[in-house]
Amino acid sequence: MAKYTPMMEQYLAIKDQHQDAFLFFRLGDFYELFFDDAINAARELEITLTGREGGAEERIPMCGVPHHSVDAYIAQLIEKGYKVAICEQVEDPKQAKGVVKREVTRIITPGTVMEGKFLTDKENNYLVAVYHERNSFALAACDISTGEFYVTEMNGISSLLDEIVQYHPSEVIELQPESGSFVSESLAPYSIVVTSRGVPRIDAVVSPDMQLGDLFSEVSGAKTCTWTMLTAAVGLITYLKETQKRTLGHLHRVELYESASYMVLDQFTRRNLELVETIRDKSKKGSLLWLLDQTATAMGARQLRRWIDKPLLNKQDIERRQEAVQALIDNWLAREEIRTRLKDVYDLERLAGRIAYGTASARDLIQLKSSLLAVPALQNILREMQGAATALQELEAKLDACPDIVEMIESGIVDDPPLVMKDGGLIKEGYNAYLDQLRMASREGKQWIASLEKREREATGIRSLKVGYNKVFGYYIEVTKSNLTALPEGRYERKQTLANAERYITPELKEKEALILEADEKRIELEYQLFVEIREKIAGQVKRVQDIAMQVATLDVLQSLATIAQERSYVKPQIATSGSLIIADGRHPVVESVLQHESFVPNDTHLSSETQQMMLITGPNMAGKSTYMRQVALIIIMAQLGSFVPAQSAHVTPVDRIFTRIGAADDLVGGQSTFMVEMKEIEITLRNANARSLVIIDELGRGTSTSEGMSIAQAVIEYLHHDIGCKTLVSTHYHELSHLEASLPRLKNFHMAVNESDDTVIFLRKLIEGPADKSYGIYCAQIAGLPSSVIERANRLLDEYEGQMNQKVPSEIAGQEILSVATVDEPLQLDMFGTTVSTIVKKESKLTGPEAKAVKKLREADLINMTPLEAMNLLFELKQHIGKE
Template sequence: MAGYTPMMQQYLSVKAEAQDALLFFRLGDFYEMFFDDALTAARELEITLTGREGGQEERIPMCGVPYHSAEGYITRLVDKGYKVAICEQVEDPATAKGVVRREIVRVVTPGTVMETKNLGEGANNFIVGTAETDGRYGFAACDLTTGELYVTSFPASGESVRNELNVYRPAEAVGDAASLRRLSGEAAGAGRSVLCTEREVAGDVFETLRGQFPGERWEDHEPARRLAVARLVAYLGETQKRSLSHLSTVKSYDPKQFMALDAFTRRNLELTETVRDRSRRGSLLWLLDKTRTAMGARLLKRWIDQPLLDAVSIGKRLDAVEALHGSWMQREELRTELREVYDLERLVGRIAYGSANARDLNALRASLERVPAIRAVLGQLDSAPLAELAGAMDDCADIASAIAAAIADEPPVSVREGGLIRPGYDAKLDELHVASRDGKKWIAELERQEREATGIKSLKIGFNKVFGYYLEVTRANLGSLPEGRYERKQTLANAERFVTPELKEKEALILEAEERMVDLEYSLFAELRDRVAAQIPRLQKLAEQVAALDVLQSFAEVSAERRYTRPRLTNGYDLIVRDGRHPVVEAVAEGATFITNDSSLTEDASILLITGPNMAGKSTYMRQVAMISIMAQIGCFVPAKSAELPLIDRIFTRIGAADDLVGGQSTFMVEMKDIQVMTEQATARSLVIIDELGRGTSTDEGMAIAQAVIEYVHDAIGCKALVSTHFHELAHLEQSLAKLRNGCMAVKESADGVTFLRKLVAGAADSSYGIYCAQLAGLPESIVSRAYGLLESTAAATREAAASADSGGGGLTVRERPSAYDAAEPASGAAAPAAQAGPAPAEQAAPGGVVQLAMFAEPVASSHPEKGRKPASAQADRLADKLRKLDVMRMTPLQALEWLNDARNQLMESGDPL
């Protein structure tokens, strides 16, 4: 640092303490950045890059931002993944000898942002600590704004790490190289960005933990958990450089306490955001969120992310929801009271952090004053869980009273400007208020006296921070001033300013009183804030209780509004739902009637193989079974007439995934990897959902893989499974697999048209109606016509092959283009398949971003005649019926010949003419 000016030497010394951060170095009214930090900040913030002399030949790159608007700039940098170290002047420049002493007072990182207006009220901002030791992975997650701290551990595998990442979605991670490498790899694979910092604990791990959590028995925690928490706490202390007293409790859990939901399942079921645009609307979280508090909204998301596996805990939630569901008036009273409760968790966080102002304390007081009324409402309900909750609520009346006695009703935002403390709270402060008030009265009286003595009616007494109090006289009236009594202080364009000995003397008394008054007010405020901070555990417990109550009333409100019913959870195997509905699809189509479906997955019939046309509702049906299970296990009523449900330990879904272009994997490879995870981790208590199993490869191979997977689920796993497929040939598995049943989405065919009924019925479908669905989806008419022509050509070629193989063979009948298309050809791109059959159903964007026919529109009819000779006998009639159901496009030439030969033999045996 030789050759640099003293100030730049100080800068370089401070910068050495924060090499991985951009240093905001306070110089007067600005935060300045130098060297590479200046180049980076100027580029990222789009501010002017300048230079400064620093004792070297070359000017030092420099840029800066005003201190009063620095927060916005810091937020922008942190959002881009940077750390920002804030260096303040910690010495009064007026009394400093030499360069003013400066220190880093805080390092702002993506995981330690405290300015909650940039985070969103209903969202957490987690930073995690990680450790990998003895084959175990320790994972600690903390939201610094709320004081929440969770810790768990599990076998060190990428899949387990990925599942926890899906729950917390951290902005930052701290740990050793190995554990961070695994975490960052899993995060990148999920398309998430996590800032990773390597850190080790300086000193004894137990000492670090006991210093932060003196009441916790750390000997009972396994080493991976201890190390993960210790690294996290040490890093937070290093960066925040202040008390973290609100981090007082560690919530330890085992992932096996919750239903396991991998990233694909969360995405496919759209639990917290939609697939198409990652928006909240259209997700289960959006549907169930009728919460009234920010902390309730955050807890709701956590409950959805972690469905319970404990029947007793689920039962308590359902009991509470049932009581609230059946008590409309009490529920409305409760919602009214909860609306007046501020974000207790983040208020407590700011109090502990030392950043809470007087308005925050008043918000805390106002919230605490609602608790007695909340308890009174709960007392009116006949519910053991709610009574237990009300009895455990501490209204913290002593804290509310202390704040009410001290803090003014409408204090300023700043805590350094006075006006914080209520009159009558402190005798000394009241004396200073009187001195200031009397002094100002004296000033007003002096102004009146001077006007009378001089005869100058425009004479006035003013004040500014540079000159203090002064008398101001316009130039036109200067001749009226008495000689020698006024001391000129300042000359303006049209006036002169003067002082008198009496005015200066009174000014000293007034300013001293006001300065002492402001200092005393801040001291009294800080003392009160510290007293409240000492009660943080009580406040945090209350916040948890209010948040839980808020989520329960939200479940009750949605259940009452949507006509949901209480599920019956059992320890058995069977899953039986009567008149089930997809909650979100139903909700986004307000006013329409959702077509309900029953579900039955039992020990004797655990696999349902679903066939049927595209757009007929297969995916919606399978999703709704999973959604009903999840809703039940978070403690909510479900969209069904009745539901008997087992506890599901894990849900696997394989629904409509796109190619992994970044990873270089095709749809088929992604599907196979998903299936591989399922075969490894599914148990008899799991629910497996696979949509269009075996697609993405050749028909023969896809069908073979699909059958092999179904057989494995049936024989080796024994779990409940819903499998949809276009391989109608797989329907024969019902004969060989005892627990498999066929089901299909009903289609009504008649001479007048085809109707998709959206209803699941027993049996297998006989056609996929692919070209018909393409027309409904709006494909150009030229494409539709060409497709029907190709279909007819293929069928004709099959007939010729069959005829050459057996000269006595009959002909195949194929589905031809519906006559309605020929009668009235729509314009290219039109979506109406048959104008004379009624309007086409509106297209609807279903959850998952799949555009499908509306689930609620009137069924669409399309003329769809069949051709062929009338058979000569009952045997021929049966063969003709089989022929109508034959899916020619799914048959190989050899299969077609075999079918023809078998049909010929049956006709010959019956004596019918060929």
């Protein structure tokens, strides 16, 4: 085995404890990486790979970055999903005997970043821990930068995955039992770092009867904490303590919640409805969040996103928010004043986190003071509002201006502190008497030095003589070499030689230098010490700051919803506990907002579990079917998060889940085609939907042959109608499915109106009752710009196909002749343009019950006047009764 130097042996021993992280090893003014870390970091960071002698026979690969710019490099690695262990010198090199002592002071992972440069202001950065025991799955989620901590429990892996997706976590800790992984493979399609950890021994941590109250000073929520939930919470806190290596005083509150208390939105629904980002370019612009975000603070923007992620189910909770929004609409002058005041409030959640964490700067404290000074004005505005809602009154009562914290900062911290705290200039004059003495000594010494240059020039007659200072050599007198003969002998001591000058020091300058540097060193050290004392005092009050942040964020979201409602003429939806969904003149909120040269065409919606459970919508592409269905879902989500909605009126019964099958997308990484992705979405819908859900299906079954696609579509529709009974919107190009209205009593046909005149087609985007008879696909191809020869050929082929489709069934296979064929053991063959549909019907004499009724229906059918597709639908229906092909 190669023999390494003591320093390299120290590095290897520390690296051995952190195999899954890049080890940034502090050497003087640089952080160095060695061996494989160096090779990989050089590639990922695009920095130079070098080498050094480490006592071994071969050179050790090495690369490094300056300590003052290390954050930028760490950010690049974290963004790519890596972990970074920071190894610092924890011993003064001057006092070290041998190798300087070093320790890992913090491990930075995608889910544990605290610094603002690593974070997005308007988004949370959640770290999630998951654990399961039997069929119980628990989830603990924390944003260490804001102090939020949530715990919940559910049954089934699919429910757990839906809950994980709602948090958009950057890292998931899988508390992995001996049986192995249970979420890693499921999260593979997402850009989420998954870290496997052993299950924590709770009884070894505290006691067998440990509760969350042993970990947090405040436990809220209606849900009772189970052992599974406790394990997830302990596992997450253990991971945080191991990586952060410090107290986490700002994690004092935990919320236990029932996942069933909120609407569940799975990954497909979030993508298809573009709730927080668009499908095309993954940007916020064009999403529902983009439209509703009129917040004035970063914490308000994060709160709005949380509300969109988790719409409410409880009628009273929804109406409580609505009442507050209405009050802010009615008092628009007060609302505008609130918006103005909120602009003076910084990100209190993350400020509180950095203060408790011990990384807040003097500028952070000034931002905290400025934010707190805005609170009394907000309290006064809310107090004086006419007809203020109960929620706003309670919010005003919970606001705390924290005058003691303001006074602490005001008396101690300068109004414009420097960016670099190690250079001093943080503490106000008069705050500390000894500090003022040190400042006086430093100023007087520097004044003496400032006058020294004039005195030395007069004494030597050298007009170019100057007095200067640098951090390495201290103060000096500089004389050009052409003037050296003018210097008196014995008084000047050479300090440094330059190309064209010599630098000297005198006994008087050396004495003053010692006094000044000693005073400056003590001053800077004392200033930082006083600043830390102030920061620690405020850290003891961080819970109050977090409480203010929570109230301010809620007020910000409410005013944002009120602002957008008034600007866009939204109405307050009526919330019911059960019953129908009735929307008059509903509009798609986002599409409406981006239209510039035309007005949005509104449409009605009426869905009822008793009378009109399903709407089957036919019509051409570009006519607005998908937009209409999306707008219904978005209106429901907006209503349940407490927002007003784009409609003339709305009566909304909260839905527990929304399922969508909209659009086409391959999952190339997962090896799934468009059709397979579609079928997977349908499988999730049929497995999880219930009578309280809303299901939206756009162009079901279009990824396969016409006969198979139509068969799947009809089977799915019938299952939703008969077995689930949920409110459903289905759009299709299979006009033949419109016959289902006759057999499904709660299904009604609708179509998007089209005005056709000569060669002109106008899509009216108006939903009207009844089925469509054309798809206008060739017209869409024409306006898309396909060559005219292709369009002409397509029209000719269409005429030929439609002629064949309208042919009558030949008389030789009609009436009794079909029955005569059906009464033998041979299969009945109907050849329709190359598609053979066959059915086996047993001898009529042996048939009873549903089978006999099926043959009777076949006997009575008007086969002579039936088109082949109508005959095919009849055979599909017979197949359901007879159970044979």
